[in-house]
Amino acid sequence: MPATLHDLARACLCNVSTVSRALRDDPRISPEMRAKVAAAAAELGYRPNLAARALVTGRSGTVWFLLGELSSPVNHQPAEAAARLCRDHGLDLLVATHHGDRTAHRRLLERLRQGVAEGALIAASELDQESAELRELAASGFPLVFIDRHLPDLEAPAATTDHAGAVTALVALLAERGFATVVGLHQPGRNSVDHARTQALEAACRTQGLRLLPPQAPLDERTAVMASGAFQVVDWLAASPGRQPAAIAIHDRWPGQPPAGCLVLELEQDFAAMAAAAWRLLTARLGGAPPSSAVMQVPHRAVHIIPPRS
Amino acid sequence: MPATLHDLARACLCNVSTVSRALRDDPRISPEMRAKVAAAAAELGYRPNLAARALVTGRSGTVWFLLGELSSPVNHQPAEAAARLCRDHGLDLLVATHHGDRTAHRRLLERLRQGVAEGALIAASELDQESAELRELAASGFPLVFIDRHLPDLEAPAATTDHAGAVTALVALLAERGFATVVGLHQPGRNSVDHARTQALEAACRTQGLRLLPPQAPLDERTAVMASGAFQVVDWLAASPGRQPAAIAIHDRWPGQPPAGCLVLELEQDFAAMAAAAWRLLTARLGGAPPSSAVMQVPHRAVHIIPPRS
DNA sequence: TTGTATGCGTTATCAC
DNA sequence: GTGATAACGCATACAA
Numbered sequence: 001m002p003a004t005l006h007d008l009a010r011a012c013l014c015n016v017s018t019v020s021r022a023l024r025d026d027p028r029i030s031p032e033m034r035a036k037v038a039a040a041a042a043e044l045g046y047r048p049n050l051a052a053r054a055l056v057t058g059r060s061g062t063v064w065f066l067l068g069e070l071s072s073p074v075n076h077q078p079a080e081a082a083a084r085l086c087r088d089h090g091l092d093l094l095v096a097t098h099h100g101d102r103t104a105h106r107r108l109l110e111r112l113r114q115g116v117a118e119g120a121l122i123a124a125s126e127l128d129q130e131s132a133e134l135r136e137l138a139a140s141g142f143p144l145v146f147i148d149r150h151l152p153d154l155e156a157p158a159a160t161t162d163h164a165g166a167v168t169a170l171v172a173l174l175a176e177r178g179f180a181t182v183v184g185l186h187q188p189g190r191n192s193v194d195h196a197r198t199q200a201l202e203a204a205c206r207t208q209g210l211r212l213l214p215p216q217a218p219l220d221e222r223t224a225v226m227a228s229g230a231f232q233v234v235d236w237l238a239a240s241p242g243r244q245p246a247a248i249a250i251h252d253r254w255p256g257q258p259p260a261g262c263l264v265l266e267l268e269q270d271f272a273a274m275a276a277a278a279w280r281l282l283t284a285r286l287g288g289a290p291p292s293s294a295v296m297q298v299p300h301r302a303v304h305i306i307p308p309r310s
Numbered sequence: 311m312p313a314t315l316h317d318l319a320r321a322c323l324c325n326v327s328t329v330s331r332a333l334r335d336d337p338r339i340s341p342e343m344r345a346k347v348a349a350a351a352a353e354l355g356y357r358p359n360l361a362a363r364a365l366v367t368g369r370s371g372t373v374w375f376l377l378g379e380l381s382s383p384v385n386h387q388p389a390e391a392a393a394r395l396c397r398d399h400g401l402d403l404l405v406a407t408h409h410g411d412r413t414a415h416r417r418l419l420e421r422l423r424q425g426v427a428e429g430a431l432i433a434a435s436e437l438d439q440e441s442a443e444l445r446e447l448a449a450s451g452f453p454l455v456f457i458d459r460h461l462p463d464l465e466a467p468a469a470t471t472d473h474a475g476a477v478t479a480l481v482a483l484l485a486e487r488g489f490a491t492v493v494g495l496h497q498p499g500r501n502s503v504d505h506a507r508t509q510a511l512e513a514a515c516r517t518q519g520l521r522l523l524p525p526q527a528p529l530d531e532r533t534a535v536m537a538s539g540a541f542q543v544v545d546w547l548a549a550s551p552g553r554q555p556a557a558i559a560i561h562d563r564w565p566g567q568p569p570a571g572c573l574v575l576e577l578e579q580d581f582a583a584m585a586a587a588a589w590r591l592l593t594a595r596l597g598g599a600p601p602s603s604a605v606m607q608v609p610h611r612a613v614h615i616i617p618p619r620s
Numbered sequence: 621t622t623g624t625a626t627g628c629g630t631t632a633t634c635a636c
Numbered sequence: 637g638t639g640a641t642a643a644c645g646c647a648t649a650c651a652a
Binding site for chain 3: 014015017018021028029030052056057
Binding site: 045047048049050051052054055060064069070071073076077079080083087092093094096097099101104107108110113115116140256257 | 355357358359360361362364365370374379380381383386387389390393394397402403404405406407409411414417418420421423424425426450566567
């Protein structure tokens with residue numbers, strides 16, 4: 001059986017509270033006593049019981065990172081960055097995945113209400129949109145911060161990429177290269193990200209003098225297609241086999257080989273900066289700040305330009 | 311403040327223990343009482359305090375998955391599969407990352423000794439090789455199961471791919487396609503995986519009549535190169551710029567574009583099966599079975615053959 | 621500087 | 637079928 005404070009107290013011929021204080025470096029413990037306790041702790045291999053500590057302090061020293069699946073960089077890159085930040089501040093960050101499963105999702109949120117973590121970062125997935133549990137959790141005052149996506153009707157802040165700025169940058173690059181038309185594949189109803197990008201695309205095209213056309217529009221060699229992810233482009237290509245876009249601009253990586261003769265612009269998001277922003281929002285909440293719906297927008301990191309191959 | 315059993319007891323005009331039993335569906339509670347308690351719990355939004363429960367039961371209902379970084383499929387694919395298995399058995403699987411940092415690594419192992427989890431799956435990284443804390447943890451009887459890699463001097467079982475079988479399959483495919491020589495890039499001293507592959511490669515070449523040569527050997531059009539990961543091949547190519555292998559066989563995906571005129575064989579490991587095997591080993595330990603050093607080897611899932619492009 | 625006493629929210633062991 | 641009560645391991649207000 002693991003040693004407890006009680007065992008140490010017996011070994012040191014003193015009281016449990018003295019041991020507790022000595023181990024936590026309480027200034028009013030004599031150096032001799034402290035040394036004696038430290039020796040006994042090492043000797044007996046004492047490890048504090050975190051459940052007991054959490055019960056009395058009400059703090060678990062833990063933050064959760066909630067996400068759908070680990071495979072996507074949009075999820076795991078902020079998670080890793082946030083883990084470092086937490087660690088540096090004495091908290092453990094644990095990643096919980098629900099792999100798009102409703103019951104798993106519900107259960108994880110349930111756990112959060114049971115005190116397993118002091119706060120949570122959430123890389124929003126489809127399931128979060130309609131989740132009553134998530135709403136209740138936020139309403140209960142539990143510190144929640146969203147990453148990348150923002151649920152507007154929820155009293156919880158978010159750290160996202162500056163979607164408008166990113167779209168503007170892509171449109172500018174297209175204009176620079178002589179493109180006159182953009183076909184937008186964003187689905188504004190899908191989530192807040194696609195919504196923001198759609199709006200920004202309209203504004204950017206207006207400002208920079210490009211025509212904006214819907215997915216069904218015919219293509220020419222001065223028409224580019226813009227989408228949130230490669231998957232949207234792939235679907236669009238598959239929907240009408242003849243399509244040969246002259247340029248693809250996405251907020252994502254293009255997997256493998258781009259279509260022949262096609263310029264590809266990949267926007268690289270700054271996930272580390274996003275995690276840092278989310279961390280700031282979270283510590284504010286942990287420190288007692290009231291819930292807000294603030295959205296911190298961090299600039300993108302770079303645009304990768306992949307010239308067309310012949 | 312969140313409602314407690316005490317609050318429910320007051321609301322129901324009964325004792326705490328009755329409430330506790332009613333909520334846990336104890337058979338000796340009258341239907342009326344059970345309904346009354348359930349109503350009060352819903353009314354007051356009662357949520358059990360897991361810290362308190364863990365303190366008295368000694369069980370946290372949690373399993374950890376320890377890994378270096380999330381980005382690698384070798385890590386996150388088994389993690390996701392294991393999460394599902396755990397969930398189906400009433401346990402939560404949480405992923406903890408140490409991103410190759412010694413202090414983070416030490417700290418996570420420390421947490422495990424403090425009762426945060428009932429057991430842990432470990433996707434072994436470099437840090438685990440020399441970690442004294444890991445040895446202590448295993449020695450303390452904590453249920454530990456390794457995934458993919460195996461630390462032979464540790465009293466902990468492992469679930470790995472059948473490395474020997476995989477190497478044999480790759481060599482057979484090469485032989486079938488007329489290759490006569492294999493250059494082996496595995497580094498037997500690196501870890502147990504590379505070690506096993508090196509041995510299997512020697513055996514397979516002997517059996518199937520191919521010549522096995524070291525990395526410095528000259529190449530011809532009937533010579534293939536075999537390595538654990540793409541990174542080994544990339545390093546090897548960079549070390550001597552003239553090299554143009556006729557085939558590359560790796561236990562991994564080849565990122566992006568293969569070299570011109572080069573056949574690529576990618577071995578796909580069966581991470582789901584690996585997770586299932588690891589889960590079996592872990593439940594055995596959780597169920598009270600003594601620690602063992604058993605290694606369960608699961609067959610690979612497929613070999614992807616990418617023909618040379620001209 | 622140290623000891624005493626109490627409570628955190630649950631479960632479990634008794635009684636009745 | 638239900639109630640009283642003692643743990644579980646730790647932290648802390650209050651005494652001394």
